[in-house]
Amino acid sequence: MPQKVGFLGFIAYSVSLNELVVFNGYLTVESGVITRMGLREEFESLKYSGSLSGFNIKYMGTNQILIPGFVDCHTHAPQFPNIGLGLDKPLMEWLDKYTFPLERRYSDLQFAADVYTKVVKGLLKNGTTTVCYFGSLHLKGTLELVNSVIKCHQRALVGKVSMNMPNSAGYYNDTAKELKDTEDFVRRVREKQRDLVQPVVTPRFAVSCDTELMTGLAKIATRYACRIQSHISEHRDEVEYVLKTNPNCTSYSDVYDKCNILNNQSIMAHAIHLTDDEIKLFAAKGVSVAHCPASNTRLRSGMCPVRKLLDNNIKVGLGTDISGGDNATLLDAMRRTMDVSTHLEFHGGRPAINWKEAFYLATLGGAKVLGLDDKIGNFKIGKEFDALVVDIYADDSQLDNYDYPPEASDEERILNLLHRFLYVGDDRNIVEVYVKGKQLMMVVYDEN
C-alpha cells in the first residue's frame, strides 16, 4: 500500500446524531491520516495543478460509497463458538450452562489463538474496524486475543475478564489473583502496542465480582488511565439478585458507584432497566452505554430505551454482544436498534431511532463511547482513516439489480445507496476495508 492515497467518489459520514454529511468529492490519506477533503470540482483543479502527484487515486464507481468503519462497543470474543446456542434460556441460566463452560476452555492457548484469529478476521470482513472486546478470565488466553488483533491490524480495546464469585462451572479466581493478573495484563498490552490496541479493565458484572474486587479494579483503571467496561441492568432477575446481595445500596448503579467504577471512562453494556435516578447519575458522571439489541431480544432481557438515554445526554454506541447476540455485524445491530426502538414507539414510547441516527451510533457514536472520536468515527482532516468502500452492485448481493432514476441528484443518490446498504446490504457489499490507512486483505475462511 503506497503511503499516499486518494479516493474520488461518493462520501458519507455523520458529524452528530442529527447530521449526516454526503457529497461527491475526494479525500486524501497520507501515512494513515486524512490530509485533504473537498468537492469533486476542487479535485479536478488540484489534479491539474499537479498537487496530487505521487498519490495513488482510487476512482470509485457510481454505485460505491466511502463510509467510516464500524465500531462495535461490546462483544465477547471467546463466546463466538457458541453463537446461536442456548438462546432459549434466560441470562443467568445461559451464563452457567453455556457461557462459563466455553470460556473456561481458553486456558488452552492454541484453542484461543485459533478462535480469536477467525473472530477478528470475520469482523473485519464485515466492516468492523474497531471493537471493544471482553476476553476470558485468562491472562495468557486474552493476550492471544491481543496478538490476533495486532496481527490482523484491527483497532481494539481488549479486556481480561475479572470474576471472583463462585459459580457452578468453577470459573473464577480469588481476588488477589484477579487484581494481579489485571495489572499484568494492562502492562503487557501496553508493552506490546500503544497505537491501535489498548487494554480495558473488565469486571464482568456485580453478580460475578464482589465490591472489594471492583474497588481494586477501579484503582487499577485510574492508575493506568484505562477505560473500564462491565454489564449493568440487563435482566430483571439479575437486578433483583444484585439488590438482594447488596442491601446497603439503593440501585444497581449505586453498587458500581460505591466501587468507583462509574465515570467518564466507563462503558456499560445493556443498561435496559435503569431507573430515572440511575439515568441522571450516568449523565452526571459521563458514563457511556453499549446498546446490544440482538442479545437483549434473544435472551429476552428487555427493550433498552435508547432514545431516552440519548435525550438525557448519555453517550451511546452499539454492541453485538456475541453470543447473547446472534449476529456479529454492525449492520444487524443498526437494524435491531431501529426495530426495538420502533416497537417501543408503537407502545407509546419516544420517537424511534431512524436509519441516519443508527448509522451515527454505529460509527461516531461508538467512537465517542470508546474515547476514540479524536481519531476515528468519521472523516475529518487530521483523523485516522478507518473506512469501508461499499458497493451496492457487488456480485450476488441482494441489491445488484436496482436501476437508479437517471435524474437523481448526487445527494439523493448517495442517500439511497447508504439507505439501501444499511437496510439490506451485507458483507458482499463491503468491498474494501481500511484501518489507519492500511487496506486489509480479505479473508479466505476455509483454506481446505
Ligand code: GUN
Ligand atoms: N452478563 C455477564 N456476563 C455476560 C455475558 O457474557 N453476556 C451477556 N449478555 N450478559 C452478561
Ligand code: FE
Ligand atoms: Fe456482554
